[in-house]
Amino acid sequence: MKVSLFQFSFKSRKQAKKLIFKKARSLEVDLLVLPELTLLPYFCRKENMKNFKYSKYYDKDIKFFSKLSKKFNLVIVASLFEKQNEGIYYNTSIVFDKDGSIAGKYRKSHIPHDDNFYEKYYFTPSNDKIKPIKTSIGNLGVLICWDQWFPEMARIMALKGADILIYPTAIGSMKNDNKKETKSYIKAWKNIQKSHSIANQIPLISVNKVGIEGKKNKINFWGNSFVCNALGEITKIAKNKEEAISDVIDLSYSSKLKQIWPFFRDRRIDIYGDLLKRDI
Amino acid sequence: MKVSLFQFSFKSRKQAKKLIFKKARSLEVDLLVLPELTLLPYFCRKENMKNFKYSKYYDKDIKFFSKLSKKFNLVIVASLFEKQNEGIYYNTSIVFDKDGSIAGKYRKSHIPHDDNFYEKYYFTPSNDKIKPIKTSIGNLGVLICWDQWFPEMARIMALKGADILIYPTAIGSMKNDNKKETKSYIKAWKNIQKSHSIANQIPLISVNKVGIEGKKNKINFWGNSFVCNALGEITKIAKNKEEAISDVIDLSYSSKLKQIWPFFRDRRIDIYGDLLKRDI
Numbered sequence: 411m412k413v414s415l416f417q418f419s420f421k422s423r424k425q426a427k428k429l430i431f432k433k434a435r436s437l438e439v440d441l442l443v444l445p446e447l448t449l450l451p452y453f454c455r456k457e458n459m460k461n462f463k464y465s466k467y468y469d470k471d472i473k474f475f476s477k478l479s480k481k482f483n484l485v486i487v488a489s490l491f492e493k494q495n496e497g498i499y500y501n502t503s504i505v506f507d508k509d510g511s512i513a514g515k516y517r518k519s520h521i522p523h524d525d526n527f528y529e530k531y532y533f534t535p536s537n538d539k540i541k542p543i544k545t546s547i548g549n550l551g552v553l554i555c556w557d558q559w560f561p562e563m564a565r566i567m568a569l570k571g572a573d574i575l576i577y578p579t580a581i582g583s584m585k586n587d588n589k590k591e592t593k594s595y596i597k598a599w600k601n602i603q604k605s606h607s608i609a610n611q612i613p614l615i616s617v618n619k620v621g622i623e624g625k626k627n628k629i630n631f632w633g634n635s636f637v638c639n640a641l642g643e644i645t646k647i648a649k650n651k652e653e654a655i656s657d658v659i660d661l662s663y664s665s666k667l668k669q670i671w672p673f674f675r676d677r678r679i680d681i682y683g684d685l686l687k688r689d690i
Numbered sequence: 691m692k693v694s695l696f697q698f699s700f701k702s703r704k705q706a707k708k709l710i711f712k713k714a715r716s717l718e719v720d721l722l723v724l725p726e727l728t729l730l731p732y733f734c735r736k737e738n739m740k741n742f743k744y745s746k747y748y749d750k751d752i753k754f755f756s757k758l759s760k761k762f763n764l765v766i767v768a769s770l771f772e773k774q775n776e777g778i779y780y781n782t783s784i785v786f787d788k789d790g791s792i793a794g795k796y797r798k799s800h801i802p803h804d805d806n807f808y809e810k811y812y813f814t815p816s817n818d819k820i821k822p823i824k825t826s827i828g829n830l831g832v833l834i835c836w837d838q839w840f841p842e843m844a845r846i847m848a849l850k851g852a853d854i855l856i857y858p859t860a861i862g863s864m865k866n867d868n869k870k871e872t873k874s875y876i877k878a879w880k881n882i883q884k885s886h887s888i889a890n891q892i893p894l895i896s897v898n899k900v901g902i903e904g905k906k907n908k909i910n911f912w913g914n915s916f917v918c919n920a921l922g923e924i925t926k927i928a929k930n931k932e933e934a935i936s937d938v939i940d941l942s943y944s945s946k947l948k949q950i951w952p953f954f955r956d957r958r959i960d961i962y963g964d965l966l967k968r969d970i
């Protein structure tokens with residue numbers, strides 16, 4: 411499976427669409443993965459009622475990506491702000507198949523809320539059944555950003571037959587954050603995702619935003635989008651700048667690893683009950 | 691919390707006891723962690739009925755470690771082969787408190803069984819409730835070797851208040867294994883454990899055997915015992931040789947991280963039900 415991830419610095423919807431179109435045209439791959447809230451600024455830096463307006467682009471953006479998929483014969487994973495009903499808004503990733511059809515969507519299940527990332531104000535947590543999205547190139551285990559810190563989600567996707575995990579993401583640090591600490595957080599962010607590949611023996615793609623957004627309380631999205639194999643080894647990684655990276659993923663490596671170390675054979679579902687409790 | 695891990699090359703029970711005694715005497719720490727099947731050869735390299743005899747040392751070895759703990763005012767984590775009843779044998783870690791009393795024990799829950807590691811032949815999987823062991827120095831989340839590949843176990847220990855995760859281990863490669871592959875496996879073995887610290891925001895100690903055992907089908911236990919902090923950063927690591935390493939663990943770092951990134955607040959216990967299924 412030939413894949414590309416494209417991390418870019420968001421300036422405006424127009425600029426973003428132009429960049430993505432240009433990039434999609436230049437690629438000869440099966441799958442293009444784009445960052446969280448693909449065609450929007452990261453509006454969750456503030457709690458502001460006016461920002462719900464950004465959901466109005468949902469239908470328009472679906473048309474844009476659908477056309478793009480069909481035109482360039484690409485599976486595309488893009489992320490949108492979805493108004494499902496009055497008062498119910500989701501952070502949603504949509505998978506477009508090569509013919510431009512919607513293969514499926516995934517709504518973010520774990521919603522963060524900490525300084526400068528006020529997402530609980532905007533996003534309703536998904537209650538959809540967790541499952542991979544079937545496409546012409548395989549079963550895509552799409553999850554979103556904060557979900558990546560929860561091994562539970564990767565595990566369920568894998569149990570349900572995901573061939574690969576995919577995390578559109580928007581993570582960064584504040585301009586004044588301690589540089590050493592930020593370095594440690596980036597490392598932890600990579601490690602936790604690599605571990606989902608190791609535990610579930612499937613490859614993974616993580617695509618982050620990059621660049622600075624905001625005038626006050628600037629967020630520096632740290633890029634570092636990467637691909638890792640089914641043993642959690644990073645095979646391609648982007649720097650902290652606008653960049654597309656491409657890679658070829660060997661899906662058969664998963665089968666080999668699952669025979670060497672058959673973790674799934676040995677899961678102790680009879681003693682995992684406490685996983686469904688909040689605290690014990 | 692001052693901790694030491696001691697990885698040594700097993701020659702005989704007598705030699706092992708002597709080494710451990712000498713080491714315990716020289717340490718000024720709160721906690722000493724020893725490898726899996728501490729005072730035994732790794733007898734699971736073969737399926738041989740005669741090897742059940744190794745369980746006969748259980749009571750004797752408990753006395754040995756109990757005396758050692760008391761003498762040197764140390765919490766000790768040691769691993770034994772326990773015959774619980776006819777036909778029921780466990781791979782068991784025992785925690786001795788500083789006064790020589792048994793603080794608790796943990797029986798291995800996930801039992802591996804692949805070429806040269808024929809553990810299902812010997813060990814009954816534990817059905818005990820998973821919980822950390824209370825000691826005078828904190829709640830120790832003791833798990834054993836193969837358990838380390840299952841994020842479920844670390845999560846339950848953390849939910850139940852473990853201050854630290856501890857993995858006595860016996861993992862290695864065969865003499866003729868591909869060197870590059872072995873290197874990748876060692877890296878994956880470190881990564882999966884670091885991820886348990888990251889996901890659960892508690893530090894971790896992993897203590898492996900080291901050295902070669904066996905005449906035919908030699909296993910090369912790869913050492914690399916390590917300590918990592920609550921963000922999964924390795925703070926001390928041993929090489930592939932007989933070695934004790936010591937470290938000071940700052941338990942307050944866990945509280946800090948849990949306020950910065952409050953993962954436990956956001957667990958979606960309402961959608962994790964599929965974790966209790968084998969396949970879906």
